[in-house]
Amino acid sequence: VTIYSRAQVIGRTVGLILILLAWFFNLSVPGVLFAILIAQTVVAFGGIRYLLTRTQNKIRLDRETIRQLLSGAIKLHPNYVGGFLVTSSSILIINYYLGPVETG
Numbered sequence: 001v002t003i004y005s006r007a008q009v010i011g012r013t014v015g016l017i018l019i020l021l022a023w024f025f026n027l028s029v030p031g032v033l034f035a036i037l038i039a040q041t042v043v044a045f046g047g048i049r050y051l052l053t054r055t056q057n058k059i060r061l062d063r064e065t066i067r068q069l070l071s072g073a074i075k076l077h078p079n080y081v082g083g084f085l086v087t088s089s090s091i092l093i094i095n096y097y098l099g100p101v102e103t104g
Contacts, residue, residue, distance in 0.1 A: 007046025015039025 015035055022031030052059070095103040 003050045007043045011039045011043035014042050
């Protein structure tokens, strides 16, 4: 937990700095999304670095595990997208009839 918390603090700090830079240079939504991607990458690499130092064996790909993960993702993704659309449809309907100011 300590390693993850430290990586989280560092990653979010980097993200905040990058978001402020994106705002300062007027990079709009793509700049902010890229800043968030970089921040999450910093967090992920903090965890990967810890895991790699603790492993005894070399890390190698396992085709069966990859197949199972992809099979699960193919089942899960449409369900997630459908759930998002169902829960967000009321906002879209309100936005269509009332406009963005009233919806907000």
